[in-house]
Amino acid sequence: MPASPVAFAKHDHSACSGDILKQADALARTEGLRLTPVRRRTLEILLESHQALGAYEVLERLAEDGFGHQPPVAYRALEFLVEHGLVHRIRRLNAFAACMHPGSPHRPVFFICTGCDTVAEAPGTGVGEAITRAATTVGFSVERMNVEAVGLCPACQECTA
Amino acid sequence: MPASPVAFAKHDHSACSGDILKQADALARTEGLRLTPVRRRTLEILLESHQALGAYEVLERLAEDGFGHQPPVAYRALEFLVEHGLVHRIRRLNAFAACMHPGSPHRPVFFICTGCDTVAEAPGTGVGEAITRAATTVGFSVERMNVEAVGLCPACQECTA
DNA sequence: CTTGTTATGTAATATCATAACAATTCGCAA
């Protein structure tokens, strides 16, 4: 399954991972979210792996930690996290990745490298606006959107060049 | 499975359907595509239904017409058509819809109505550019992208209003 | 006609996701 760094740059992951977990805890307090053990652990798993993981991979790790072994266990936790903006769903990969900017509303764009299966979440500056503009021309009111691009990350461009 | 008009407006579908099929044939001639019976029939099925169809729905209809009964029959034809820009894949719905502007390169945006499950293909003016711009800032080179927005179509906005 | 290539058909299976129900836990009002 594919990797999912914040961006394609190297960075101290254990730090950002911890940061985000703290932000999630804060969010839970301020917004009254119930970040229960399974849910919190699910988020941790995604943060630790720093990858986009399939639901069954998440499930496997949850099971190792003493949680349930059945698909709904993972799907429910993931659904909750997605709903509250702590996790993103990458439809192209049938996978889930921890959000790198929880709390702050954003319209992420995902860049999926076909070379190394890495996924990066980038701020989709202007993308949301363009989509909303296109929507209004046909009278459509947008609730949510997902933008995923496939291509080559910097490292893999080097390799093929 | 969800419907997929060109846009949310009514129109003479048998006309546009025939047009697109002709365009596909022309494309096959000029670009040397092998629009074989299964492939052509698959495109027809999508055009006839004027909807986004799941692979198994397409398969069922192909089987009725004397083609194979196994999933790869449908998946292969669909893959071919997607690859050559005659069909779009709607990841959010695990479904496929005939492209309404084959030949001319475009960056479609799909609007998926949660009220009536209708899907509309709209020109993503400015969207592609915005994504490409976001990509270059992280050094990513985009090959393909899929942009899908969920919300309410004009008709369904009325209903809930 | 033969050879390499592309396309099609089929069986089997892998992967992803949800429905339905039981048991438990939690928040909260009485």
Added chain:
DNA sequence: TTGCGAATTGTTATGATATTACATAACAAG
């Protein structure tokens, strides 16, 4: 504190989507 309703977790079972692997058939070039 007790009891109630709602939310959460767990399990069984099944549904839906997609691919691998291999056999056969069509086709184009030499």
